[in-house]
Amino acid sequence: MDKKYLNKIIKGDCIEELKKLPENSVDLIFADPPYNLQLQGELYRPNQTKVSAVNDKWDKFSSFEEYDKFTYDWLKECRRVLKKDGAIWVIGSYHNIFRVGKIMQDIGLWILNDVIWIKTNPMPNFKGTRFNNAQETLIWASKNQKSKFTFHYKSMKAFSDDKQMRSDWYIPICNGGERIKVNGEKAHSTQKPEALLFRIILSTSNVGDTVLDPFMGSGTTGAVAKKLKRNFIGIEKEDFYIKIANERIKKVKPLDDELLTYPVEEKKPKVTFGNLLENKLINIGDCLYSKDEKYKAKILADATLLWGDKVGSIHKVSAEILGKASNNGWIYWNIKDKNGNLILIDEIRNDYIKKYLT
Numbered sequence: 001m002d003k004k005y006l007n008k009i010i011k012g013d014c015i016e017e018l019k020k021l022p023e024n025s026v027d028l029i030f031a032d033p034p035y036n037l038q039l040q041g042e043l044y045r046p047n048q049t050k051v052s053a054v055n056d057k058w059d060k061f062s063s064f065e066e067y068d069k070f071t072y073d074w075l076k077e078c079r080r081v082l083k084k085d086g087a088i089w090v091i092g093s094y095h096n097i098f099r100v101g102k103i104m105q106d107i108g109l110w111i112l113n114d115v116i117w118i119k120t121n122p123m124p125n126f127k128g129t130r131f132n133n134a135q136e137t138l139i140w141a142s143k144n145q146k147s148k149f150t151f152h153y154k155s156m157k158a159f160s161d162d163k164q165m166r167s168d169w170y171i172p173i174c175n176g177g178e179r180i181k182v183n184g185e186k187a188h189s190t191q192k193p194e195a196l197l198f199r200i201i202l203s204t205s206n207v208g209d210t211v212l213d214p215f216m217g218s219g220t221t222g223a224v225a226k227k228l229k230r231n232f233i234g235i236e237k238e239d240f241y242i243k244i245a246n247e248r249i250k251k252v253k254p255l256d257d258e259l260l261t262y263p264v265e266e267k268k269p270k271v272t273f274g275n276l277l278e279n280k281l282i283n284i285g286d287c288l289y290s291k292d293e294k295y296k297a298k299i300l301a302d303a304t305l306l307w308g309d310k311v312g313s314i315h316k317v318s319a320e321i322l323g324k325a326s327n328n329g330w331i332y333w334n335i336k337d338k339n340g341n342l343i344l345i346d347e348i349r350n351d352y353i354k355k356y357l358t
Contacts, residue, residue, distance in 0.1 A: 006210065009222065009234035009242050014214040015070075017235045018077035026081045026233070027150070027209035029088040030200060030221050032192060033074065035096045036060075036067045064099070071096075071103050074214060079107055079143060081212065087112070087142045087149045089200055091192070097137045109141040112149065115167045117196060122173065140204070149204070154264040156203045165203075171195045180218050180244055187244050188218040197224040205230055207260050219245025226252045229260055269357045271349050273314050273329075274303035279356070281348050288314070288333040289342060295321050297333075314345070 002022065010017050061067040078088055088109065092100050105111065115138040122134040142149040156165040171193055178194060180187040197220050205211060207229045213221035216234030218241060225232035226249055236242050276282045277299070287296045288305060297307035297317055305317045312320065314329030322332075330349060334342035 005233050006231045007222075007226070007233075009216050009219070009236055009245055011237065011239070011242055012235065013237055014235045015073045015077060018074065018081060018214060021077075021081045021212075021233070023080055024083050025210070026212045027083055027086050028201070028205040028230075029078050029082065029086070029212045029214070030197065031074075031078065031088065031090045031213065032190065032215050032217065033071065033090065033092070033096075033100070034061070034067075034215075035093050035190075036064075067096070068099060068103065071100055072107070075100075075103055075109070076107050078212070078214065079109055082143045084143060085148045085150070087140065087147070087204055089138055089140050089204070091117070091136055091138045093133070093136050097139065101139055104139060104141055108144055110143070110145045110147065111139060111141045113140045113167050114138065115140060115169060118168055118170050120170050120172045121175070138200075150206055150209075152203050152262055152265055155262050156199075158264055159199075159202075169196070169199065171199075180248065182244070188241060191218045192220050194220055194224055197221055198228070201225055201228050201230060207257075216245055217241055219248045222249045223252050226254055229254050229257070268349075269353055271352055271357070272303070273345075276345070276348060276352060277303055279352065281352055282335060282345070286335060288335055288345065290318075290321070290332065291334060291342070293342070 005021065061070065075090075082088065088104075090097075090100055090104065101111070101114075117136045117138060119134050119136070122132060125132045157163065159165060172195075174191045174193040180191060201211060201221075201224055205228075208231070210231040210233060211221060211225045212233045212235075214235045216222065216236040219234065222232040222234050222245060234245065236245065273282075277284060282299065284299055284301050286299050288299065289296045295307070297305035300306055300311070303313075304311050305314060307317050307321065310317060310320055314333055315327055316329075318329045318332040319325065319327035330346040331344065333345050335345060335348070337343055
């Protein structure tokens with residue numbers, strides 16, 4: 001990507017400005033387009049105070065056909081500027097997300113997940129005529145079916161207390177000190193919480209990647225991208241929004257490099273139990289022990305273990321003991337040092353990697 005575009009907000013119509021960006025130049029896109037809410041008149045609370053709803057001119061379309069053409073045009077350009085292994089996130093509500101999803105598939109984007117943002121503090125349904133609308137939907141898609149998109153699975157699993165991160169995200173709407181206000185009023189009617197963008201950018205991009213937001217608004221994408229040391233490109237046609245976004249982004253301090261390394265994603269070099277025997281880090285004839293020392297098995301010359309009348313690899317024998325179909329023997333078996341202390345054989349493998357493979 002040409003540096004003249006990086007870490008800047010481009011003023012103009014998103015479709016026309018997208019056409020000026022180079023093909024295959026962007027790693028990740030987050031798009032928060034107009035939802036075409038089709039609001040009819042003003043909305044009031046039961047106490048007759050006016051609700052600050054989304055009634056901006058940019059959210060108004062004369063028909064579904066006009067909205068669909070707008071959606072097709074900007075999505076087509078977004079796909080063009082995505083790198084071959086790039087991905088896009090689009091957020092919407094029930095008013096528009098189903099139309100958006102169809103068009104995404106029509107132009108060749110490959111849907112990976114739909115993620116439900118569940119608002120822990122949603123605006124009530126003041127008229128009491130429908131269910132309280134407490135969610136929005138995000139569609140995550142790669143450029144095509146064969147794209148090798150970025151996903152930090154292990155990191156996001158750790159983020160979720162060592163459970164697979166699910167596709168239902170409980171995040172409050174933007175309020176309090178995070179909500180940007182001018183003269184006591186919301187600066188932008190649809191400002192998204194930084195927590196939402198943090199999770200998206202952290203999980204599906206890398207440090208140094210370029211993140212594009214074709215509807216930059218109040219600058220949430222740029223602020224979070226800067227914090228996580230990604231480059232950003234924003235497109236926005238309203239001078240007012242560009243001003244508040246630039247002021248906001250300028251105040252952001254990037255995290256230190258050491259905090260953005262994704263260590264749990266690093267793959268260990270291939271090391272076999274036999275490699276440890278060959279290099280005499282573990283000796284033939286020694287015994288391996290379970291953590292509680294209830295079970296032990298003797299190491300044979302071919303790197304198999306003998307447990308009773310059972311013979312097999314460190315994985316197979318540990319699985320046999322546990323009554324499981326498979327098991328990771330590296331984190332089951334221990335060996336005793338000269339003082340009788342147990343050492344996990346995975347630690348010995350790590351020492352081998354540091355000594356011989358790094």
